[in-house]
Amino acid sequence: MISLGIQSLWNRRFVVLLTVFSIALSVALILGVERLRSQARLAFANSASGIDLIVAPRGNDVQILMATVFGVGSTGSGLNWDTFEYVSDLPQTAWAVPIMMGDNHRGYPVIGTSTAYFEHFRHSNGQELRFASGHAFENAHDAVIGAEIAAEFGYALGTEIINAHGSGSVAFHQHDEAPFSISGVLAPTGTAVDRMVLISLDGFDALHQDEAPVQSDPFEALGSEAARSAPTSDHDHAEHDEHAQDTHEGHAEADHDEHEHDAREDHDEADHDAHAHDTHEEHSDADHSKHEHDAHKDHTKADHDDHADHAHEEHEPEPEQINAIYVGLKSASGILGVQRALNETAPEPLSAVMPNVALLQLWSITGTAEGALRIMAAAVAVAGMVGMVVMLSAALESRRREFAILRSVGATPGTIFGLIVLEAVLVTLGGLALGLALLTIGALVADPVLSANFGFRMGAALSLPREGLLILAVFCFGFLASLLPALRVYRMTLADGLTMRL
Amino acid sequence: MNALTIDSLQFRWPNNTKPVLDLASFALAPGESVLLKGPSGIGKSTLLSAIAGVINIPANAVSVAGTDVGTLSGSARDRFRVDHLGLVFQVFNLLPWLNTLDNVLLPCRFSKRRRDRAGHDPQETARALLTDLGLGDPALMSAPASTLSVGQQQRVAAARALIGAPELILADEPTSALDEATKHQFVELLMRECAQAKAALLFVSHDTGLEQHFDRVVDFRDLNRGASA
Ligand SMILES: Nc1ncnc2c1ncn2[C@@H]1O[C@H](COP(=O)(O)OP(=O)(O)OP(=O)(O)O)[C@@H](O)[C@H]1O
Ligand SMILES: [Mg+2]
Numbered sequence: 248m249i250s251l252g253i254q255s256l257w258n259r260r261f262v263v264l265l266t267v268f269s270i271a272l273s274v275a276l277i278l279g280v281e282r283l284r285s286q287a288r289l290a291f292a293n294s295a296s297g298i299d300l301i302v303a304p305r306g307n308d309v310q311i312l313m314a315t316v317f318g319v320g321s322t323g324s325g326l327n328w329d330t331f332e333y334v335s336d337l338p339q340t341a342w343a344v345p346i347m348m349g350d351n352h353r354g355y356p357v358i359g360t361s362t363a364y365f366e367h368f369r370h371s372n373g374q375e376l377r378f379a380s381g382h383a384f385e386n387a388h389d390a391v392i393g394a395e396i397a398a399e400f401g402y403a404l405g406t407e408i409i410n411a412h413g414s415g416s417v418a419f420h421q422h423d424e425a426p427f428s429i430s431g432v433l434a435p436t437g438t439a440v441d442r443m444v445l446i447s448l449d450g451f452d453a454l455h456q457d458e459a460p461v462q463s464d465p466f467e468a469l470g471s472e473a474a475r476s477a478p479t480s481d482h483d484h485a486e487h488d489e490h491a492q493d494t495h496e497g498h499a500e501a502d503h504d505e506h507e508h509d510a511r512e513d514h515d516e517a518d519h520d521a522h523a524h525d526t527h528e529e530h531s532d533a534d535h536s537k538h539e540h541d542a543h544k545d546h547t548k549a550d551h552d553d554h555a556d557h558a559h560e561e562h563e564p565e566p567e568q569i570n571a572i573y574v575g576l577k578s579a580s581g582i583l584g585v586q587r588a589l590n591e592t593a594p595e596p597l598s599a600v601m602p603n604v605a606l607l608q609l610w611s612i613t614g615t616a617e618g619a620l621r622i623m624a625a626a627v628a629v630a631g632m633v634g635m636v637v638m639l640s641a642a643l644e645s646r647r648r649e650f651a652i653l654r655s656v657g658a659t660p661g662t663i664f665g666l667i668v669l670e671a672v673l674v675t676l677g678g679l680a681l682g683l684a685l686l687t688i689g690a691l692v693a694d695p696v697l698s699a700n701f702g703f704r705m706g707a708a709l710s711l712p713r714e715g716l717l718i719l720a721v722f723c724f725g726f727l728a729s730l731l732p733a734l735r736v737y738r739m740t741l742a743d744g745l746t747m748r749l
Numbered sequence: 750m751n752a753l754t755i756d757s758l759q760f761r762w763p764n765n766t767k768p769v770l771d772l773a774s775f776a777l778a779p780g781e782s783v784l785l786k787g788p789s790g791i792g793k794s795t796l797l798s799a800i801a802g803v804i805n806i807p808a809n810a811v812s813v814a815g816t817d818v819g820t821l822s823g824s825a826r827d828r829f830r831v832d833h834l835g836l837v838f839q840v841f842n843l844l845p846w847l848n849t850l851d852n853v854l855l856p857c858r859f860s861k862r863r864r865d866r867a868g869h870d871p872q873e874t875a876r877a878l879l880t881d882l883g884l885g886d887p888a889l890m891s892a893p894a895s896t897l898s899v900g901q902q903q904r905v906a907a908a909r910a911l912i913g914a915p916e917l918i919l920a921d922e923p924t925s926a927l928d929e930a931t932k933h934q935f936v937e938l939l940m941r942e943c944a945q946a947k948a949a950l951l952f953v954s955h956d957t958g959l960e961q962h963f964d965r966v967v968d969f970r971d972l973n974r975g976a977s978a
Contacts, residue, residue, distance in 0.1 A: 251847075251858075258846030648841050655801075655838070656909065657831020657859030659824045 248662075252669040255649075259642065263674060266631070266638045270678025273628035274721055275685040278714055280620045282690070285713060286706060288610065291317070294438035295602035297369020300574040300585060302326075302334050302343075305596035309612065312605040315346055315571040317439045318356030322348075325568030329594050334572050337588055339581030342367045344573040347451045352410045355396050357444040359451025359569075365391075367575055370438045380404055381431030387449040390427035394435035395442050404429055410444065448569070574599075628721060632728045635674055639667060639732040643739065650740045664737040671729025675722055683718075750815045752917045752949030753777040753800060758810040760799055769795050771974040775967075777917065782940060782950040784960055787969030793953045796969075797919045800951070801834055802826035814916040831860040835910025835948065837920040842906035845895035849884065850875055852894050853908045856915075863913025871912065878908040882938050900931045907939050914946040921953045929958075936962045 256263045295316050303311040303322045313319040335343040344367055347359030362383045365376050381404045384391055392402055402408065407426045427446060435441055576582060582601065589597045650663050658666075690706060753776060760770035769792040777783055787793055798804045800811055800818065803826075808819040814833045821829055830836075835856070843852045853875040857864040868874040879890060882904040889897070897905065903923050910918050920939070924932040936952075936959055943950045952963065960966045 248858075254846050254851075255844075649844055652842065652844055653855075654803075654827065655830070655836045656855040657827055659827040661824065662827075662859070 248665070249669065249673075252666055252673055255666070256670055256673060259638075262638050262642075263677075266635050266674055267677040267681055269634050270628075270631040270675060270721075270725070271681035271685055273624065273631040274679050274682025274718070275689060276624040276627050277621075277717055277721070278682065278686050279689060280617070280624050281714060281717060282686070282706070284617055288606075290438060291606055291609070292603075293371040293436075294440070295606060296371065297367070297373060297575075298573045298602050299576040299579070300582065301571055301600040301602060301605075302330075302574055302589065302597055303571040303600065305598045308598065308600045308605040309609045311571065311598055311600045312602055312609070314348065315573070316602065318348065318358070318443060322570050325570055326572070326597075327568060327595065330597065331569060331572055333594055334574060334589075337585055339576050339578075339585050339588075340574055341577045342575040344368070345448060345569045346571040346573060347448060347568075348570045350410045350412060350451070352396070352408055352444045353400065355393075355442050355444060357410050357446060357451070359446055359448050361448060364445065364573075367573070368440070370436045370440065374436070376436065376440065377434040379432045379434040381429070384430050384445070384447045384450065387447055387453050388426070388428055389430035389447065389450070391431040391433060391445040392429055393433050393441040393443045393445075396444065397432045402429055402432070404432065408444070410446075628724070631678065632724055635671060635725065636728050636731055638674075639671060639729065640735065643732060643736055647739065650736065654740060660737050660740045663740050664733045667733035667736050668726065668729045671725055671733075672722075675725030675729075678725070679718055679721060750779070751776045751812075752779050752781065752814060753951065754812045755800075756810060756812075758799065758806060760795065760804065760806055762795075770799060772796075772972055773974065775972055777949045777951060779916065780944065780947045780949055782943060782962075782964045783952065784963040784966045785951060785953045785969055785972075786955060786957065786960075786966065787973075789955075791969050792973060793969055794921055796973075797836075797921050797951070797953065800917075801830050801836060801919060803830075828860070831856050832862040833916050835912075835915045835918040837903070837906045837910050837918070837923045839922045840899065840902075840926050842909070843894035843897075843902055846893060848891050848893055849879065849897065849905055850890045852905055853879060853912055855909060856913055860913065863915065865913075867913040875908065875912055878912060878942065879905070881942060882908055883934075884908075899926050900928075900935070903927065903935055904938065907935070907942065911942045911946050911948065915948055918943055918948050918950045920950065922955070923952075924954060924956060924959065932956070932959070933962075 295312065298316070301311055301315050303315060304324045304326055306322060310320060311322055314321045331343065331345050334340060342363060344363045345359075345361055346364075348356060350357040365383045368376050370376070378391075379394065379397075381391070383389075390408060392408075396402065406429045408429065409426050427444075427450065433440060574585070576585065582599075586599050589599045650658075653663060653666075654660070694706070755772050755775040757774070758770055758772045759768045761768040785793055785796075795804070799806045800813060802818045802821060806819045808817055811818045813829075816829060816833070818826065818829070843849075844855070847855075850872065854871055857867055857871045864871055876885075876890065879885060884890065884901060884904055889901070894902065894905065903926070906923065907920075910920070918939075923939075924935055927935060939950070939952075940962055950963075952959075
């Protein structure tokens, strides 16, 4: 019976293959959307577990989360060390870990932090970070790398690595003069940490000396709240200034004085650093962020290279700035108190982000797109199934003779009904198998990209039970759809008997 | 026990006013071969349908190998048909997407009785039958049925009807698409194989030239009162 079905399908292989392919596409799409969604959520939730709050310069919660935990984009401006001390000293705080960002190693984010990071960071339902080999960094030249980096580049303990400026994989400026030696390799966590290079605050600072880490990020437009209001993505200097001018005229802020404006408009690259520097020193803490904000609008890639090239040694290192603080609380109920304190008495405007809440926000943003994708995937699936019903139904008329022959050798109308259902089931199974194959290939192709940019992968493995349910649903749908032509053929064979209408 | 016994069979198509079949009595002894002739539209094919259990007929009218076809339910008739009957039609007897050998073996797929009676290796039996019918070439046996000539197809259909030695072979004008020489050759082969399988043969044909091959020739007009009325 099964071989009859297969041979009958083989006879019509062209149409059958097209149908199988259309079902396969829909299966791949449905499962792909689902897997992307669930893997993204899982990876993100795992990466953020164990951190109660993330304190960063005031900004968008989702952006802060993405930047500080996943190394995607960046937080706006930096935080002063005062702020770190302030946050660590809050009565509700159990622990606080400083985070510096903005450099990369061959495209992987470099994070400056303290050894407390290894002590307090938790992932995947509260697991601690483990060292596959080595230990935490002990001095400014040590670096700890995630499992994926170690595997990708074949790094081992003692390997010297050089970090580069900026967060993208395109290196603008190699910190050739400051190599790091790998002191530890972390065990795989399946989270963003696998793709990070962790170095000490001193080590990070040494790289930059007088550059604030944030300002060193030419891609800050991607992530920074402050940068949102300014067209920093323009790397062309002349154009940039024009833009900035426009934007500023639109600004209604009280402390926006003409002087600053002029200074910036006619500043040339040589005096740029002096200017930025002055700005920082002149202003009190209260309007600090405002000015810094203005100042770093001027920083473009062009500025930087210049800056790094001739202006470096002339300046004293600025007060150390960090980008964010991971905070663990003594009790979960402390969150409200901390948030109030940060809003009311903090030395600079801050956001305290609860990772889980920010994730929910993120999912609600992506939810609409997910919904649309799912509807599309479902529509493609329906189209695939309709295609199958059309294929089976269209063949019925021309196969009447076949059915009569089968009946003459003892096939009951039920047998022929079964044959049609079997054919549909085979086509659906073929579609499912091919769809899974397509999905696996797709995952293999997409994973490096996903992993490099977003820190998670789709994975080639089938993740039950959700995907299993979807597969089952497609299968049942295919089975049910086949009943339509099968019932028709049943009635037809009953009426036809053995007579052969030609 | 006769291969076929018909006793006062009446049958009317639902949309017709008078019965197309009205037979008093007719019988086929085991292994007997009969040529049934008669003009077009008289009800010959309808009679074969009645015997094969394709149309609904009253009880106690038709019995094949001792089984009253009229009392069988729908699916029992389908099983009965393959167990005890071999059928050959005018044209297009074969599933085009199966090869020759698999077409011959079709009844064995659906009937345990036919499988059991086809010897310990039905494949071997099928090959032997095909060879007897002049289709011994292995390339022909594994070729899809759609690539065979019409004459070859009819012989394959005969082999299929004969495999597993059913009691009765029903053939509805199997030679009408064949030329004169092939026609006689086909009938001779069919007769020989029927004799070997001890199967009775009811052969419908307009072709009076074939009469010489058969044990008995019956004119349907003499048999069927419905047609003459
Ligand atoms: N499925 C059917 N439904 C209704 N009437 C039918 C059906 N099949 C045959 N008939 C009618 O029954 C009558 C006998 O037809 P049948 O096919 O048995 O003739 P026949 O003797 O086999 O003719 P031929 O020699 O041309 O094949 C015809 O009048 C035909 O119209
Ligand atoms: Mg006829």
